Amino acid sequence: MSSASQLETALRESVASEDYRRANRIWTEYRGWLEEQLRLRGDNECLQQARELVSWAGRTILASRALALDELNSLEVRGRYQAAGTPRPGIEVTG
Numbered sequence: 608m609s610s611a612s613q614l615e616t617a618l619r620e621s622v623a624s625e626d627y628r629r630a631n632r633i634w635t636e637y638r639g640w641l642e643e644q645l646r647l648r649g650d651n652e653c654l655q656q657a658r659e660l661v662s663w664a665g666r667t668i669l670a671s672r673a674l675a676l677d678e679l680n681s682l683e684v685r686g687r688y689q690a691a692g693t694p695r696p697g698i699e700v701t702g
Contacts, residue, residue, distance in 0.1 A: 611640055611653065615660055622664045625671055630664075 609617070614637045621630035637657075644653045 609636065614640060618660065618664070622667050
């Protein structure tokens with residue numbers, strides 16, 4: 608099993624790069640590490656670290672979702688402008 612520091616670093620990298628499948632696997636391993644620490648030492652310090660990590664991950668994921676939504680909205684607006692400015696096929700009548 609990896610150390611807490613290695614797991615936390617790997618988890619931060621996965622979340623920051625939006626590799627959520629990898630992050631989910633690391634969360635599972637981290638949870639196992641945390642349960643072991645609590646069983647062996649009853650360590651509340653590791654719980655505080657876990658809370659901070661979960662809080663950071665939640666904020667980072669929300670920011671990523673907000674950015675993705677903003678990009679989607681920009682694409683939608685751009686598509687409307689392009690559609691409005693695109694000449695439509697038709698019949699040209701000359702005098």
